[in-house]
Amino acid sequence: MRLxxxxxxxxxxxxxxxxxxLSAYQGKGAILAGGVDLARSPRTDIEGLIDITGIGLSYVSxxxxxxxxxxxxxxxxxxxxxxxxxxxxxxxxxxxxxVACPAIRNMATLGGAVVSAHPWADIPTLLxxxxxxxxxxxxxxxxxxxxELYGREFRKIFRESVxxxxxxPSRDGAFAFEKITxxxxxxxxxxxxxxxxxxxxxxxxxxxxxxARPMRGECxxxxxxxxxxxxxxxxxxxKVEEEVKARVEVGSDRRAEAxxxxxxxxxxxxxTLLRACKRAEERKAW
Amino acid sequence: xxxxxxxxGKPQYVGVGPGESLLSLLRRVGMKSVKEGCGTGECxxxxxxxxxxxxxxxxxxxxxxxxxRVTTLEGLGTxxxxxxxxxxxxxxxxxxxxxxxxxxxxxxxxxxxRNPNPTADEVREYxxxxxxxxxxxxxxxxxxxxxxxxxxxxxx
Numbered sequence: 001m002r003l004x005x006x007x008x009x010x011x012x013x014x015x016x017x018x019x020x021x022l023s024a025y026q027g028k029g030a031i032l033a034g035g036v037d038l039a040r041s042p043r044t045d046i047e048g049l050i051d052i053t054g055i056g057l058s059y060v061s062x063x064x065x066x067x068x069x070x071x072x073x074x075x076x077x078x079x080x081x082x083x084x085x086x087x088x089x090x091x092x093x094x095x096x097x098x099v100a101c102p103a104i105r106n107m108a109t110l111g112g113a114v115v116s117a118h119p120w121a122d123i124p125t126l127l128x129x130x131x132x133x134x135x136x137x138x139x140x141x142x143x144x145x146x147x148e149l150y151g152r153e154f155r156k157i158f159r160e161s162v163x164x165x166x167x168x169p170s171r172d173g174a175f176a177f178e179k180i181t182x183x184x185x186x187x188x189x190x191x192x193x194x195x196x197x198x199x200x201x202x203x204x205x206x207x208x209x210x211x212a213r214p215m216r217g218e219c220x221x222x223x224x225x226x227x228x229x230x231x232x233x234x235x236x237x238x239k240v241e242e243e244v245k246a247r248v249e250v251g252s253d254r255r256a257e258a259x260x261x262x263x264x265x266x267x268x269x270x271x272t273l274l275r276a277c278k279r280a281e282e283r284k285a286w
Numbered sequence: 287x288x289x290x291x292x293x294x295g296k297p298q299y300v301g302v303g304p305g306e307s308l309l310s311l312l313r314r315v316g317m318k319s320v321k322e323g324c325g326t327g328e329c330x331x332x333x334x335x336x337x338x339x340x341x342x343x344x345x346x347x348x349x350x351x352x353x354x355r356v357t358t359l360e361g362l363g364t365x366x367x368x369x370x371x372x373x374x375x376x377x378x379x380x381x382x383x384x385x386x387x388x389x390x391x392x393x394x395x396x397x398x399x400r401n402p403n404p405t406a407d408e409v410r411e412y413x414x415x416x417x418x419x420x421x422x423x424x425x426x427x428x429x430x431x432x433x434x435x436x437x438x439x440x441x442x
Contacts, residue, residue: 007304
């Protein structure tokens with residue numbers, strides 16, 4: 001346990017109590033659900049932990065418009081829900097099954113992954129590509145896409161707010177997820193989530209996000225626009241690979257150099273789009 | 287602060303620090319099978335079961351077990367009466383230094399409770415987060431598959 005200096009632990013009974021406690025600590029309180037990242041945080045300024053696992057946010061539910069996942073639902077909880085398995089061609093299962101190991105997935109929450117937003121993590125890339133919406137409560141209730149949230153000062157937002165829910169909109173196509181790691185339990189050197197919908201043999205829409213670049217996952221809007229209206233052929237995927245290699249923004253860190261990430265990004269995006277396309281052809285609208 | 291939980295089937299009402307880890311609490315109450323390896327949730331040596339599911343006790347805040355069931359290796363079997371899963375580990379011989387073994391056995395137990403007929407790949411996948419620096423894993427997989435066979439035969 002790296003976190004030091006904690007003085008008090010609160011089991012919040014409801015959202016109001018959690019927010020009230022968070023406000024009372026004036027920046028020295030932390031919301032706790034899975035606690036995987038919090039326990040490993042080197043921070044020494046946190047005096048109070050506010051456990052929100054008992055306030056009713058651990059649900060997964062399917063609606064006509066999409067899938068709703070409460071912020072404190074664990075990754076295992078999502079993986080074991082039949083609706084989540086089926087969503088967008090099974091991409092949630094594909095991506096979450098590859099996160100760490102069962103013991104960590106039993107603890108870690110989807111909401112925690114959004115709030116922590118590690119640049120190397122798989123979940124932000126997944127959520128950005130899927131157009132997932134986040135809803136949270138601070139002084140007032142707000143919601144926006146995870147992609148837009150990451151463009152804001154989201155860490156500041158969650159020092160004063162509680163993330164409530166993630167909403168995955170229904171998709172008429174399919175997604176796929178790919179990543180490269182050194183071994184099965186390691187973090188990604190690069191990850192890609194991509195999806196598309198087909199209409200009359202052509203790509204109706206496409207979403208492509210690349211993460212662990214080593215920067216956090218972001219969409220490639222120029223590629224998404226270029227793909228719309230194209231026929232999914234081998235020649236198109238080869239062109240996509242070359243374009244991504246040329247244009248994707250990547251960097252170097254101790255895990256991999258930028259030139260390597262550029263090369264791999266092209267290949268991974270091509271493979272992921274190809275798999276998403278095959279799934280889209282096979283499945284009916286979710 | 288005091289919390290109530292069930293440890294290996296017996297009620298516990300104990301004092302905990304608000305930032306204390308479950309690992310620290312469990313060792314404090316005598317569960318010495320729970321090992322601290324990395325201390326950051328990476329190695330799996332500290333694995334215990336909470337509500338039947340494996341978790342990393344080194345990064346699990348102890349107050350979170352309030353009202354829950356916790357199982358350590360001590361709750362599975364004893365020296366005089368070992369659990370068949372422990373016997374399978376003796377039989378297949380995957381124990382060298384033994385530091386990772388409690389975590390390996392508890393994780394395997396959770397797997398076999400959900401899937402009594404796993405393939406070798408499913409065992410590997412489930413044990414991906416439990417590191418062993420001695421054995422090279424083959425005999426660990428063999429032990430879990432042997433225990434699974436015994437479970438299917440009704441020995442546990």
